[in-house]
Amino acid sequence: MKIIGMDSSGLVASVAVWNDGIIQAEYTTNYKKTHSQTLLPMLEEIQKMTELDLNSIDAIAIASGPGSYTGLRIGSATAKGIGLALDKPIIEVPTLEGLAYNLWGCRDLICPIMDARRKQVYTGIYEFDPDLSVIMEGCAMQIDELIDKLNEFGAEVIFLGDGVPVYRDVIESRLQNEYRFAPPHRMYQSAGSIAALGAEYFKEGKYVSADDHAPGYFRKSQAENEGPKNFEV
Amino acid sequence: MMEKDVTILAIESSCDETAAAVVRNGREVLSNTIYSQIDLHTLYGGVVPEIASRKHIEKINQVIKKSLSEAGVTLKDIDAIAVTYGPGLVGALLVGVAEAKAISFAAGIPLVGVHHIEGHISANYIEHPDLKPPFMCLVASGGHSHLVLVKDYGEYEIIARTRDDAAGEAFDKVARAIGLGYPGGPKIDKISKEGNPDAIPFPRGKVEGSEYDFSFSGLKSAVLNYLNGCRMKGEEFSQADVAASFQAAVVDVLVTHSLHAVKEYGIKTFAIAGGVASNSHLREAFEKACKEEGIEFVHPSPVLCTDNAAMIGSAGYYEFIKGYRSGTDLNAVPNLQIGEKQGVFLAK
Numbered sequence: 001m002k003i004i005g006m007d008s009s010g011l012v013a014s015v016a017v018w019n020d021g022i023i024q025a026e027y028t029t030n031y032k033k034t035h036s037q038t039l040l041p042m043l044e045e046i047q048k049m050t051e052l053d054l055n056s057i058d059a060i061a062i063a064s065g066p067g068s069y070t071g072l073r074i075g076s077a078t079a080k081g082i083g084l085a086l087d088k089p090i091i092e093v094p095t096l097e098g099l100a101y102n103l104w105g106c107r108d109l110i111c112p113i114m115d116a117r118r119k120q121v122y123t124g125i126y127e128f129d130p131d132l133s134v135i136m137e138g139c140a141m142q143i144d145e146l147i148d149k150l151n152e153f154g155a156e157v158i159f160l161g162d163g164v165p166v167y168r169d170v171i172e173s174r175l176q177n178e179y180r181f182a183p184p185h186r187m188y189q190s191a192g193s194i195a196a197l198g199a200e201y202f203k204e205g206k207y208v209s210a211d212d213h214a215p216g217y218f219r220k221s222q223a224e225n226e227g228p229k230n231f232e233v
Numbered sequence: 234m235m236e237k238d239v240t241i242l243a244i245e246s247s248c249d250e251t252a253a254a255v256v257r258n259g260r261e262v263l264s265n266t267i268y269s270q271i272d273l274h275t276l277y278g279g280v281v282p283e284i285a286s287r288k289h290i291e292k293i294n295q296v297i298k299k300s301l302s303e304a305g306v307t308l309k310d311i312d313a314i315a316v317t318y319g320p321g322l323v324g325a326l327l328v329g330v331a332e333a334k335a336i337s338f339a340a341g342i343p344l345v346g347v348h349h350i351e352g353h354i355s356a357n358y359i360e361h362p363d364l365k366p367p368f369m370c371l372v373a374s375g376g377h378s379h380l381v382l383v384k385d386y387g388e389y390e391i392i393a394r395t396r397d398d399a400a401g402e403a404f405d406k407v408a409r410a411i412g413l414g415y416p417g418g419p420k421i422d423k424i425s426k427e428g429n430p431d432a433i434p435f436p437r438g439k440v441e442g443s444e445y446d447f448s449f450s451g452l453k454s455a456v457l458n459y460l461n462g463c464r465m466k467g468e469e470f471s472q473a474d475v476a477a478s479f480q481a482a483v484v485d486v487l488v489t490h491s492l493h494a495v496k497e498y499g500i501k502t503f504a505i506a507g508g509v510a511s512n513s514h515l516r517e518a519f520e521k522a523c524k525e526e527g528i529e530f531v532h533p534s535p536v537l538c539t540d541n542a543a544m545i546g547s548a549g550y551y552e553f554i555k556g557y558r559s560g561t562d563l564n565a566v567p568n569l570q571i572g573e574k575q576g577v578f579l580a581k
Binding site for chain 1: 276277278281283284286287289290291293294295297298308323324327328329330331332333334335336338339340560561562563564565
């Protein structure tokens with residue numbers, strides 16, 4: 001079984017190929033270029049490097065949200081285009097679960113935090129027992145609310161994600177439990193994690209057609225939130 | 234001269250239309266699929282970029298598949314994929330660009346990035362199979378007002394542009410001000426038929442130091458001032474008269490400047506394109522003015538004036554046969570200039 005994994009939900013662009021339990025290739029960049037300039041050229045590069053016959057893949061796993069709206073759509077449209085051309089399905093891997101999968105086997109509570117602006121984070125709480133299990137579903141919430149929740153749990157926590165540099169000080173001053181931050185090579189989105197977790201999803205039959213896939217944003221657009229009467233174009 | 238047919242799949246998502254088309258040899262439209270989101274945006278009185286982008290990603294595969302099936306082709310029959318990569322709303326453009334690049338990569342089909350305005354101009358090639366450059370073309374829509382000299386296929390010189398509002402933008406703003414709602418173009422066109430175009434002498438905007446450039450913000454302000462004046466005096470105003478007088482001023486400026494340039498440059502054929510080119514008064518005025526000057530006047534049918542992918546397929550064809558190719562790093566460029574390129578020409 002072969003799966004292409006992609007994550008363009010945040011600052012990192014990452015692509016990987018999972019082949020029967022092996023990450024055959026992974027390419028990750030965290031550089032100023034846009035995902036439109038990096039994601040597909042990176043996939044093209046690993047396809048050439050590993051002489052990958054695209055027709056031999058079974059599915060495309062994509063970090064399906066939350067994340068940057070534009071970033072998510074670049075990844076989704078790339079996955080949908082490949083899916084359309086090759087008639088392959090898409091595995092929607094929630095971005096936060098993909099992040100948690102970076103820390104497979106860790107015995108702490110795993111808490112990915114992504115900067116969602118407006119003083120909020122996209123977050124969830126996960127643990128491995130031994131498979132990934134969800135303690136708190138992914139959502140958008142205030143960082144203070146998250147810390148209150150973690151204080152209630154009272155367990156050791158490991159944080160990762162692009163929210164860490166933004167909210168490190170808040171965590172350090174308010175969290176009463178033991179905590180750690182993930183090391184740099186596990187801190188951000190990785191397509192290897194998306195592909196590996198995607199493979200588990202695929203075995204369980206959790207995938208959609210390329211036509212039906214769309215990102216899960218966690219939020220309505222500002223216009224929809226404010227309503228037609230209050231929103232002026 | 235043509236050795237083999239060239240069939241192009243075209244994708245367009247620069248604003249609020251998700252569109253795909255299959256075009257043969259730049260002129261023959263095998264399918265032209267448009268999913269319009271206008272009802273969604275009408276609620277907000279204009280296009281909401283984030284809503285547009287979200288709809289594009291939901292609909293794009295279905296639109297492309299419908300276009301292929303209506304044309305009776307599969308990707309195996311496609312020689313190139315043409316996609317709009319600017320100008321337009323960046324988030325909206327990126328959906329079409331990422332999708333087109335991925336199909337190109339996965340199916341091994343060459344990619345051609347196309348300028349949206351060059352697409353609008355090329356709609357005339359579809360409508361008029363005998364049309365050949367050189368000709369002058371006025372492109373007027375909600376986002377653009379350009380007078381372009383088409384020197385050859387894919388070779389353009391901008392003769393004039395708007396210094397402020399696009400013509401279509403002025404229609405939308407005035408329509409909102411007189412209570413007609415969105416989209417303003419068709420609504421003003423319709424109600425103007427009942428109004429007197431000479432009722433209110435709105436100004437014909439001029440741009441200092443340029444014979445051909447357009448300016449519509451002064452006209453828009455004049456309309457708003459007139460409406461304010463009526464309100465202060467407690468007088469009712471006639472929607473139809475304001476609409477007709479405003480429309481007459483816009484059309485007058487577009488026709489005068491365009492015809493002046495056509496004569497100055499010694500061009501024999503004049504074309505219009507873009508959403509505003511559907512305006513019935515504009516068409517009649519150009520028809521009349523061109524006839525008087527002995528200039529051939531061409532224009533696309535309304536479906537080819539709105540944003541559509543067939544026109545992108547036509548423009549893309551002429552780039553493709555010249556050897557132009559875009560790569561997997563093609564990016565959306567919201568302020569793309571006419572003639573600007575992101576790609577390479579194959580060695581002959």
